[in-house]
Each structure stands twice: as C-alpha cells, then as structure tokens.
Amino acid sequence: DAKTTQPTSMDCAEGRAANLPCNHSTISGNEYVYWYRQIHSQGPQYIIHGLKNNETNEMASLIITEDRKSSTLILPHATLRDTAVYYCIAHDPIGGSQGNLIFGKGTKLSVKP
Amino acid sequence: KAGVTQTPRYLIKTRGQQVTLSCSPISGHRSVSWYQQTPGQGLQFLFEYFSETQRNKGNFPGRFSGRQFSNSRSEMNVSTLELGDSALYLCASSLLALREDTQYFGPGTRLTVL
Numbered sequence A: 001d002a003k004t005t006q007p008t009s010m011d012c013a014e015g016r017a018a019n020l021p022c023n024h025s026t027i028s029g030n031e032y033v034y035w036y037r038q039i040h041s042q043g044p045q046y047i048i049h050g051l052k053n054n055e056t057n058e059m060a061s062l063i064i065t066e067d068r069k070s071s072t073l074i075l076p077h078a079t080l081r082d083t084a085v086y087y088c089i090a091h092d093p094i095g096g097s098q099g100n101l102i103f104g105k106g107t108k109l110s111v112k113p
Numbered sequence B: 001k002a003g004v005t006q007t008p009r010y011l012i013k014t015r016g017q018q019v020t021l022s023c024s025p026i027s028g029h030r031s032v033s034w035y036q037q038t039p040g041q042g043l044q045f046l047f048e049y050f051s052e053t054q055r056n057k058g059n060f061p062g063r064f065s066g067r068q069f070s071n072s073r074s075e076m077n078v079s080t081l082e083l084g085d086s087a088l089y090l091c092a093s094s095l096l097a098l099r100e101d102t103q104y105f106g107p108g109t110r111l112t113v114l
Helices: none
Strands: A009-013 A018-023 A032-038 A045-050 A061-064 A070-075 A084-091 A107-112 B005-007 B010-013 B019-024 B031-038 B042-050 B053-057 B064-068 B074-078 B087-094 B109-113
Touching: A009 A018, A018 A032, A018 A084, A018 A107, A032 A061, A045 A061, A045 A070, A045 A084, A070 A084, B005 B087, B010 B019, B019 B087, B019 B109, B031 B074, B042 B064, B042 B074, B074 B087
Parallel strands: A009 A107, B010 B109
Antiparallel strands: A018 A070, A032 A045, A032 A084, A061 A070, A084 A107, B005 B019, B019 B074, B031 B042, B031 B087, B042 B053, B064 B074, B087 B109
C-alpha cells in the first residue's frame, strides 16, 4: 500500500497558485518525497523530489514540514495544462529490493479558467 | 536528450495470444522498470532490470516476464493473454547511480485484449 495520503480532487483558478498537500506520517529517514503528475493517458511526468529541505525547480516548489510527516507541492501560476493527477510518493532511492515506486490514487487537480 | 520511448504505442490482441512490448531508456540510464496501469488497480510495479539482471519484481503471475539487453533496452512479454491484461504498460528508466534514481517514464503502450 502507498505510504502517502492525498485528497482525491482539488480545483484551482488559472493563474493562481495550486497547493497540493500530502501526508506521509510513517515516512522513514531514508525515504525521499517524490512528486509525479499524469496527464490523461500519458506516462507520469517527474516534477520534483526532496528529503528534508525545501526544493524548487522550474516546474514547482516542494515544502516539507520539519517533522517530515507532510509536504506541499506548489505550482506557482497554474495553467490549464497543469490539469492532471498528481502523485506524492515516499521512496528510498537506495532501497535495493524496495526500490520500486508505489503509487497511490493521487490528487486530480482541475485548473479552471 | 531523447526521452524514454516505447513501441508499439497501441496494440490489440485476443485472449490466449502472447505479446512483446519494447522500451528504449534515456541514453546512459542503466535501470528499466515496468508498470501496469488499469482503472481498477492504478499503477502497479511489474519488475525492474539493471545490467541485464532482474533486480526487483512485483506481485504478478509468471505469465509476465521481461529481459534487458546489453544496451539497456528492455522488453516485456505477456503470454496467454487474459481480458484483465488490458492496460497501459509503462516503462521508466533511471540512472541508478549513488542516490540518483529518479525514474522517467515513457508514453506507454496501450494493450487491449479482446
């Protein structure tokens, strides 16, 4: 089972920031928080990942709480093309036999004009 | 740099047949993972190959198999197809060096079993 819980769906107005929460209260010390998104019927697209520090790249920002039990993915200026299912995954990159990604049901983000 | 490519993109087969799907990873990536996505079960891990060896395997029957070649390209095979095998099959590649193993996905192969 996935180690993360996310809201089933969220709406966001175009041009506004989209803040997608994720709970991972049982995350282990070696597990990073990864975010992917999947636009309908396409392959998942990597967005960002982090361990304990906040991270930012050209797509998004990732804010991880100090206790690492939850995180928030921020899309600063959402566009209609950001409409997708967003997956938050707790993953240990050197986990050996546990190295596969475990996807939950994700959050369906709908960006509305 | 070219992304992960999968062929074919769409495939229609009938029950009892077998099918082979192909995946070419990003240049330099040594690990290839396969996932199955269905509306009911979501995205589920099938197996992972690294240096031509299966490194990790999910909970799927033996009808699902795979292999990796010396150039890191990978194939997966499904024998004796069942209706429930209809799914989007996704391949992901990663560098798998030190702690860098971010997986990058291909567009998928849509398999329909009639």
